[in-house]
Amino acid sequence: MQAAEYFEKLLPYYEGSFDLEKPAHIQGREYAACGAFHAHVDKYVLVKKAQIWAVDSHEYCLFATYEQAPGQEEIGQLKKVMEEYMEPVLARKGQPSMPKDHMYTYLTLVLITAKSPDAGTLRAVKRFRFQKFYHFYLRGYSEGRIVLVDLEGKKIYTNRDGRVLRKFQQSVLKKLAGGV
Numbered sequence: 001m002q003a004a005e006y007f008e009k010l011l012p013y014y015e016g017s018f019d020l021e022k023p024a025h026i027q028g029r030e031y032a033a034c035g036a037f038h039a040h041v042d043k044y045v046l047v048k049k050a051q052i053w054a055v056d057s058h059e060y061c062l063f064a065t066y067e068q069a070p071g072q073e074e075i076g077q078l079k080k081v082m083e084e085y086m087e088p089v090l091a092r093k094g095q096p097s098m099p100k101d102h103m104y105t106y107l108t109l110v111l112i113t114a115k116s117p118d119a120g121t122l123r124a125v126k127r128f129r130f131q132k133f134y135h136f137y138l139r140g141y142s143e144g145r146i147v148l149v150d151l152e153g154k155k156i157y158t159n160r161d162g163r164v165l166r167k168f169q170q171s172v173l174k175k176l177a178g179g180v
Contacts, residue, residue, distance in 0.1 A: 069117035
């Protein structure tokens with residue numbers, strides 16, 4: 001299966017929760033899509049003016065497709081996109097810090113490749129790390145997650161923070177590429 005074909009079949013799994021921009025143009029480069037998810041939860045007593053607490057949670061997903069597996073340099077470039085665009089522009093909206101009720105923001109890279117990656121790329125994916133804390137954690141944090149979908153090997157590779165996405169991505173891969 002081609003990476004672009006798989007991506008089109010994967011999108012309906014995200015469209016129910018994410019606002020998707022397809023294709024996405026970031027720093028002069030085109031990506032398959034960029035999605036945003038926002039959640040607000042609050043607790044109050046009797047009337048909304050008597051609010052006890054509130055939390056805002058967000059996730060931004062950047063999708064990229066590759067016919068040949070991305071290399072270590074590409075993983076490094078994507079980390080720069082996360083550091084220089086996703087976190088300051090998408091997450092913080094250009095502000096010096098997060099708003100008062102911010103709890104967390106996940107910055108997720110979903111990479112779909114038709115060919116299996118080499119050992120160096122897998123090492124770069126597993127070592128991928130991005131975390132940023134705001135006001136000594138009082139205004140939450142941002143965390144970088146990466147998921148590499150290998151269509152040829154029918155495997156999912158993630159970094160440590162992205163492992164919570166593995167089960168979901170494996171079930172989707174099994175359903176879409178495995179014919180189940």
